[in-house]
Amino acid sequence: MAERTPLLPLLRTYVERDSTVAAQVLEAMSVPDAQEVMNLMPPSVAAKIVPHLQVSFAAALLQTATPELIKAVLKKLDAKRVVSLLAQLNVEDRERIVPHLTDQLRFELKEQLEYPEDSIGRIMTRQFLSFHQDTKVQDVTRKLRLLAKKQPPASYVYVVGEADRLVGVLNMYGLLLASPEQPIHDLMRSEIFALDGFTSQEEAAAELARRKYFAVPVVDGQGHILGIVRGQDLMQELQQDVSEDLLRMVGVDTDERPFSPISFSLRKRLPWLHVNLVTAFMAAAVIAMFEGLIAKITVLAVFLPVVAGQGGNAGAQSLAIVMRGLVMREIPSHRRKQLVLKETVLGATNGAVTGLVTGILAWLLYGNPTLGLVVGLGMLVNLLFAGMAGASIPLIMKSLRLDPAQCASIILTTVTDVIGFLAFLGFALLFRNQLM
Amino acid sequence: MAERTPLLPLLRTYVERDSTVAAQVLEAMSVPDAQEVMNLMPPSVAAKIVPHLQVSFAAALLQTATPELIKAVLKKLDAKRVVSLLAQLNVEDRERIVPHLTDQLRFELKEQLEYPEDSIGRIMTRQFLSFHQDTKVQDVTRKLRLLAKKQPPASYVYVVGEADRLVGVLNMYGLLLASPEQPIHDLMRSEIFALDGFTSQEEAAAELARRKYFAVPVVDGQGHILGIVRGQDLMQELQQDVSEDLLRMVGVDTDERPFSPISFSLRKRLPWLHVNLVTAFMAAAVIAMFEGLIAKITVLAVFLPVVAGQGGNAGAQSLAIVMRGLVMREIPSHRRKQLVLKETVLGATNGAVTGLVTGILAWLLYGNPTLGLVVGLGMLVNLLFAGMAGASIPLIMKSLRLDPAQCASIILTTVTDVIGFLAFLGFALLFRNQLM
Numbered sequence: 001m002a003e004r005t006p007l008l009p010l011l012r013t014y015v016e017r018d019s020t021v022a023a024q025v026l027e028a029m030s031v032p033d034a035q036e037v038m039n040l041m042p043p044s045v046a047a048k049i050v051p052h053l054q055v056s057f058a059a060a061l062l063q064t065a066t067p068e069l070i071k072a073v074l075k076k077l078d079a080k081r082v083v084s085l086l087a088q089l090n091v092e093d094r095e096r097i098v099p100h101l102t103d104q105l106r107f108e109l110k111e112q113l114e115y116p117e118d119s120i121g122r123i124m125t126r127q128f129l130s131f132h133q134d135t136k137v138q139d140v141t142r143k144l145r146l147l148a149k150k151q152p153p154a155s156y157v158y159v160v161g162e163a164d165r166l167v168g169v170l171n172m173y174g175l176l177l178a179s180p181e182q183p184i185h186d187l188m189r190s191e192i193f194a195l196d197g198f199t200s201q202e203e204a205a206a207e208l209a210r211r212k213y214f215a216v217p218v219v220d221g222q223g224h225i226l227g228i229v230r231g232q233d234l235m236q237e238l239q240q241d242v243s244e245d246l247l248r249m250v251g252v253d254t255d256e257r258p259f260s261p262i263s264f265s266l267r268k269r270l271p272w273l274h275v276n277l278v279t280a281f282m283a284a285a286v287i288a289m290f291e292g293l294i295a296k297i298t299v300l301a302v303f304l305p306v307v308a309g310q311g312g313n314a315g316a317q318s319l320a321i322v323m324r325g326l327v328m329r330e331i332p333s334h335r336r337k338q339l340v341l342k343e344t345v346l347g348a349t350n351g352a353v354t355g356l357v358t359g360i361l362a363w364l365l366y367g368n369p370t371l372g373l374v375v376g377l378g379m380l381v382n383l384l385f386a387g388m389a390g391a392s393i394p395l396i397m398k399s400l401r402l403d404p405a406q407c408a409s410i411i412l413t414t415v416t417d418v419i420g421f422l423a424f425l426g427f428a429l430l431f432r433n434q435l436m
Numbered sequence: 437m438a439e440r441t442p443l444l445p446l447l448r449t450y451v452e453r454d455s456t457v458a459a460q461v462l463e464a465m466s467v468p469d470a471q472e473v474m475n476l477m478p479p480s481v482a483a484k485i486v487p488h489l490q491v492s493f494a495a496a497l498l499q500t501a502t503p504e505l506i507k508a509v510l511k512k513l514d515a516k517r518v519v520s521l522l523a524q525l526n527v528e529d530r531e532r533i534v535p536h537l538t539d540q541l542r543f544e545l546k547e548q549l550e551y552p553e554d555s556i557g558r559i560m561t562r563q564f565l566s567f568h569q570d571t572k573v574q575d576v577t578r579k580l581r582l583l584a585k586k587q588p589p590a591s592y593v594y595v596v597g598e599a600d601r602l603v604g605v606l607n608m609y610g611l612l613l614a615s616p617e618q619p620i621h622d623l624m625r626s627e628i629f630a631l632d633g634f635t636s637q638e639e640a641a642a643e644l645a646r647r648k649y650f651a652v653p654v655v656d657g658q659g660h661i662l663g664i665v666r667g668q669d670l671m672q673e674l675q676q677d678v679s680e681d682l683l684r685m686v687g688v689d690t691d692e693r694p695f696s697p698i699s700f701s702l703r704k705r706l707p708w709l710h711v712n713l714v715t716a717f718m719a720a721a722v723i724a725m726f727e728g729l730i731a732k733i734t735v736l737a738v739f740l741p742v743v744a745g746q747g748g749n750a751g752a753q754s755l756a757i758v759m760r761g762l763v764m765r766e767i768p769s770h771r772r773k774q775l776v777l778k779e780t781v782l783g784a785t786n787g788a789v790t791g792l793v794t795g796i797l798a799w800l801l802y803g804n805p806t807l808g809l810v811v812g813l814g815m816l817v818n819l820l821f822a823g824m825a826g827a828s829i830p831l832i833m834k835s836l837r838l839d840p841a842q843c844a845s846i847i848l849t850t851v852t853d854v855i856g857f858l859a860f861l862g863f864a865l866l867f868r869n870q871l872m
Contacts, residue, residue, distance in 0.1 A: 017627060018627075018629075020643075020646045020647055023646070024646075027766065028766075028768045028771065052646055052647075054764075141612060141613070144609070144612065144613060145613050148609075148613055153607050153609035153610065154609060155591045155607070155608070155609070155650075171589050171591070171608070172591070172607070172608035172609050172611075172612055173580070173584075173589035173590060173591070173608050174589065175608075175612055176577060176580065176608055176611055176612045177577065177580060177581050177584055191453065191454075205671060207456075208668055208671060209668060209671040209672035210456045210459070210488055210672075211456055211488075212666075212668045212669070213668060214591075214650045214666070214667055214668050230648075230650070231650055231667045231668050231671060232644060232645060232648045232649060232650050232667050233648070234671070235641060235644065235645040235667060235670070235671050235674065236645035236646075238671065238674065240764070243681075243759075243760040243763050243764065244760070245679075245682065246681065246682060246756045246759060246760055247756045247757065247760060249756070250749060250752040250753050250755075250756050251749065251753060252753045252756050252757055256757060257757075257761065257766055258757055258758060258761035258766050258767050258775055259766075259771070259774075259775070259778070262778060262781060262782055262785065265757075265782050266782065266785055266786065266789075269750075269753050269782075269786060270786060270789060270790070272749070272753070273746065273749060273750060273753075273786055273789075273790050274790065274793070276745065276746060276749040277742070277746060277790055277793065277794060279745070280741055280742040280745040280746055281742060281797070283741040283742070283745065284738050284739060284741055284742050287737055287738045287740070287741065288738045291734050291735065291737070291738060294730075294734050294737050295731070295734040298727050298728075298730050298731040298734075299727065300737075301723055301727070301730050301736075301737040301740065302720050302723045302724045302727060303720060304723070304737065304740060304741070305716055305719040305720055305723065305740070305741075305744065305853055305857070306713070306716040306717060306719070306720050308741065309712065309715070309716040309719065309849060309853065310709065310712060310713060310716055312748075312849070313686060313687070313708070313709060313712040313845075313846060313849070314705075314709060316686040316845065317686050317687060317688045317705050317708070317709075319686075320682045320683045320685070320686050320688050321683065321688055321692060321693075321694055321701075322694060323679075323682060324679040324680070324682055324683060325693065325694035327679050328490075328676070328679065330463065330464075330693055330694050330695075331694050332464045335464065335695070338695075339694055339695070342695070342698060345698060346698055346701050346702065346705075349698070349702055350702065350705060350706060350709055353702075353706060353709075354706070354709050354710065354713055357710070357713065358713060361717070409749075409752065410749060413745060413748070413749070417741055417745065421741070
């Protein structure tokens with residue numbers, strides 16, 4: 001294949017110098033175009049680009065990859081990357097890749113898959129250095145020198161004691177400045193911060209950011225070190241995770257990307273639009289209940305979107321604050337009730353203020369003070385429930401161990417539409433004699 | 437103050453062992469309670485907690501801090517932290533803090549403030565190690581040993597050449613394994629990846645995550661190294677930044693936190709609710725235009741929320757995909773038009789499918805095929821515009837150099853409400869003879 005274009009030697013140099021540039025260029029292409037480019041390059045060059053691609057894009061490219069390319073790619077990836085890659089593929093494509101796995105990778109994969117999906121167990125690396133606490137600095141250095149060709153440069157060395165339990169951590173800086181005869185026990189920091197493999201990636205990221213660490217050891221229940229999680233790996237996950245909430249809230253699949261093919265987007269979005277349709281019909285049913293009243297007092301129809309829209313926005317404010325609070329871990333579980341109460345009071349207060357404004361406007365526009373009263377009261381009730389619902393939905397989802405973001409905004413709109421119409425048209429029914 | 441409670445020695449031990457725990461406990465308290473706790477502790481202990489607090493919370497606590505505490509806190513912070521802290525304070529509180537700054541900090545602050553708000557210049561640290569390329573490994577080690585007491589352990593050493601320009605980078609690992617007589621020029625990696633201080637934090641985070649680096653040098657136009665940005669610092673910024681989009685989209689101030697006082701939240705949210713009110717009245721005005729028609733055909737009122745709600749959700753899907761694409765840097769500027777076109781086509785297709793479903797349902801429910809046609813056509817037109825608006829709003833905002841998230845969802849709802857009502861009621865007017 002290499003003879004097909006004279007540009008290849010140049011391209012190879014560029015890819016080898018900085019494969020992230022190639023990754024960015026490829027990601028801006030459509031999948032078929034990028035697949036073609038990948039297949040035109042020698043497998044060893046193309047494989048260098050894959051670790052820098054976003055996982056979903058890499059998975060898409062591998063669907064048409066030759067066995068040579070697959071083999072070359074697998075050489076460049078560690079277990080955690082392979083797991084996320086396989087997770088993105090359908091069964092057939094997965095079966096094309098699995099036979100090329102090395103035994104070592106296969107074993108690591110099995111271990112990795114025992115951890116839940118968003119846990120650090122899934123993204124930890126098993127490439128770490130550990131030494132017994134009695135080892136002398138010079139022996140560590142000698143060992144590191146031997147390993148240097150095989151392993152990428154590390155920043156920490158982990159120290160284990162009796163029964164291979166993690167007892168300390170040592171950075172290269174400390175090692176560099178120590179005298180050769182010292183046992184590493186004397187140099188290590190023994191206050192270790194470690195996490196277990198089931199810790200969520202969000203939690204680990206928050207801890208690393210707070211403590212200003214760039215890697216943290218992962219230990220089992222007995223304190224044995226299993227691997228390390230690095231900040232730079234978490235960062236990518238984090239950037240994806242946090243922004244995925246936004247997608248899930250409105251019913252978009254997290255695999256969808258700006259330039260996904262239309263057929264893919266349709267398949268992913270249409271089901272949620274139909275869920276939304278069911279909820280929209282619920283709101284319509286409420287209006288239908290009051291059809292007779294609206295026939296007599298048509299102006300009520302005019303104020304329907306004002307009451308419902310305001311509730312929707314106020315609810316979305318509460319939802320956003322709580323969703324972000326959950327991501328940033330600012331909401332201890334014993335204070336959840338207090339938060340819902342606060343948002344409810346806030347909603348009621350916002351409802352009272354904007355209800356008053358809207359009521360006065362309605363009165364002025366239509367010369368009917370009762371219309372103003374009905375609109376204002378409807379808004380007050382709706383915003384009270386909007387605040388309550390906006391705060392409760394993600395908290396309830398979380399305590400049910402569901403994804404707090406999943407279609408939260410669709411559920412919220414249902415609540416604010418249904419309650420808004422019920423309250424507004426209910427008050428209108430109550431005061432119908434003064435309205436006509 | 438220390439004698440006021442016998443618990444202090446114990447507390448001091450705990451805070452010194454792990455001040456992040458104290459930070460988390462304080463953050464779960466109300467501001468006045470946390471202020472009281474801070475003032476009860478000896479300043480030197482309380483100051484240890486501050487670097488681990490979220491900046492907005494730290495700023496709130498410092499409002500009632502004694503001069504001793506302020507002095508102690510400033511000793512613990514570097515220039516970039518002080519900048520973000522000062523940015524959160526009002527003028528008076530700032531003036532209470534500024535006199536306590538050391539000259540060095542004052543100089544660094546001035547430099548830091550020359551960079552735009554979301555740039556890495558604002559969060560880079562000036563604590564880095566650089567050596568001339570001819571320095572021998574043993575001299576570097578000797579120098580590091582001297583500095584070890586003053587500086588926190590580093591992971592990289594930067595290498596400068598002629599005119600003090602950055603020419604390479606060297607990790608401690610390489611230094612540890614090198615022979616003492618070698619000049620560092622022979623060891624260094626000379627393909628350096630550097631950023632300038634004006635690079636946005638989001639872009640830098642994306643680059644670090646992609647390249648799996650945990651720190652990157654910041655250089656000026658002549659290639660002189662000015663500082664370094666570390667991944668763990670970016671991570672915190674990143675986590676805040678991405679989730680702040682969610683808040684700005686619905687009109688919530690990014691300083692608001694789950695347990696902010698109600699008065700604060702009211703002050704921040706009410707203005708946006710009034711913006712939303714204006715837009716809701718625009719939608720109401722559209723309905724008012726068709727009031728006569730609705731008086732004759734009341735069933736139209738029933739389908740108003742179905743058409744508008746569906747448009748709102750479809751538009752929010754497009755908005756979410758584009759917002760996330762901007763954050764993840766997946767949208768090259770030359771492909772923006774293509775993206776808007778794609779989302780428009782997608783919206784129209786979604787509109788055709790759900791319009792057909794809704795049309796048939798409306799026909800079956802009310803036995804009137806024309807009602808079905810009108811609802812279906814309204815939905816088609818609304819979802820077409822919803823897709824277009826959802827994709828364009830953040831892109832237009834970005835090209836106007838405005839915040840793409842700011843009240844994007846309020847603008848979008850206006851578009852989908854106004855266009856939805858116009859299209860649906862417009863078609864109803866067109867077919868009014870068959871509808872009655």
